Amino acid sequence: MFVIVCPNCGHINLSEAPRCTHCWSPLKNVHAVTKEEGEAHTRRQLHARKRQLRIRWGVVGVVLLALGAWIAYENVNTTHFRFPATTTISAGAVPGNWAMFQRDPTHTGAVLDDIALPQGKLKWRFQTDVEIFSSPSVVEGRVYMSTGDRRILALDEQSGELIWEYEVSGPVNSTPAVAGDLVFTGLRDRSLVVLNKNTGELEWQYFTGNFVYSSPAVHNGVLYLTSGDNRLYAFDAQSGDIRWIYDAGVSISSAPAVNDVVVAVVSHLGTLHIVDIHTGKLRFDFIMRGGSNTSPSLKDNYVYIANDAGVIAIDWHKRFLPFERKARYLRVQLFIWGFVNTLSPQKGLVWVKYKPHEVFTTTPVIAGDMIYVGSQSGNLYAFDRMTGEERWRFSSDAGGRIRASAAVTGQTVYVGDDQGRLYAINALSGERQWTFQTGGSIAASPAIANGVLYLTSGDGNLYAIE
Helix, strand or coil, X not given: CEEEECCCCCCEEECCCCECCCCCCECCCCCCEEHHHHHHHHHHHHHHHHHHHHHHHHHHHHHHHHHHHHHHHHHCCCHHHCCCCCCXXXXXXXXXXXXCCCCCCCCCCEECCCCCCCCXXXXXXXECCCCXXXXXXXXXXXXXXXXXXXXXXXXXXXXXXXXXXXXXXXXXXXXXXXXXXXXXXXXXXXXXXXXXXXXXXXXXXXXXXXXXXXXXXXXXXEEEEECCCCEEEEEECCCCCEEXXXXXXXXXXXXXXECCCXXXXXXXXXXXXXXXXXXXXXXXXXXXXXXXXXXXXXECCEEEEECCCEEEEEECCCCCCCCHHHHHHHHHHHHHCCCCCCCCCCCCEEEEEECCCCCECCCCEEECCEEEEEECCCEEEEEECCCCCEEEEEECHHHCCCCCCCEEECCEEEEECCCCEEEEEECCCCCEEEEEECCCCCCCCCEEECCEEEEXXXXXXXXXXX
């Protein structure tokens, strides 16, 4: 008995069949064989197909395993693989202290404790040789400041008398962060210096790849610092050992804002980077319209940022899904070339407040349910921090521009302009309470501790105002 074996599916058909009864494939030009030969051929073909199927599923399994490992590496918190910091020191919001830029690692810039309020009277003044670019810090009876005449200083809080000084290689833009027994300051010579807060002696130093203009943050034993070399660094605050480095791909001068989960920084091109504090890996980024030279602030579920175009609230809990960033980039390119008409909303956006003809130039200050942001046109705005609704607007005298962040105590907001005027403003109504005149432009935010406001000026003075 002769049969025909289908070359496609291996089914055995009668020799006179024009098509396979199993897959209906044509059987023309297929030679007839004996039934025994056909059955043997079918068995060989079946084994070959099973072997091919095993190989294919093996390749798929390897690819899926590699993909799963990559996703886990990029997204899973790997805290348990890292050694804990050797200390738990923080530049935190302790009553009576203003330990770093914007007071604490989240950059709230506010003291809500029930304390005496400054009334606009000069208590003392400390004079340096040239303009001061940074804010002071106040911790445990001492004022720590960096100067334009190449020094880092410690002064007595009550009298303003010099306790110690440390000479550096050039003018300093960074506000010192004070935590434990250490003072952390970034320098224009590319380095971070860490001094003993009691003696001013150098404890350790690290050189980055470019200028350091930003102010450091210290939280739970870890020091965070950005540099013009495109990097965000995380150091062990006590030993100086590097825990991780995040490369933003573009220069960063914003001060890092830190909470227990993430650290937020803004690049010069106006992109907000949300980075996991434990692993140093990007959780997601947010591309803003316009550039930015300001730093972000964190409060509860949101990160706030002011830039050239507006004020934005973003949910920092969001994370990129695998390949989501690449898909977003592809869609942007398609939009640029006209293949799609719209761009998808960016992940994390809560609200945005654009003001025509306004350029926002300060880090948002957060107090209660309000945030306060200044502009180059000389306006200080108060926004509802949950909705972005404008509550009030204060305008400086004679068009003085506001270049430095405000500070808040109780129900008073303090902010300076580039004409050297410091304003005390009611935080609820926006009404002026008093004004203090310095001898130069105010380019750094105030610090407030124990009922005294500390303010640096372009005239080279540090003012203590009570």
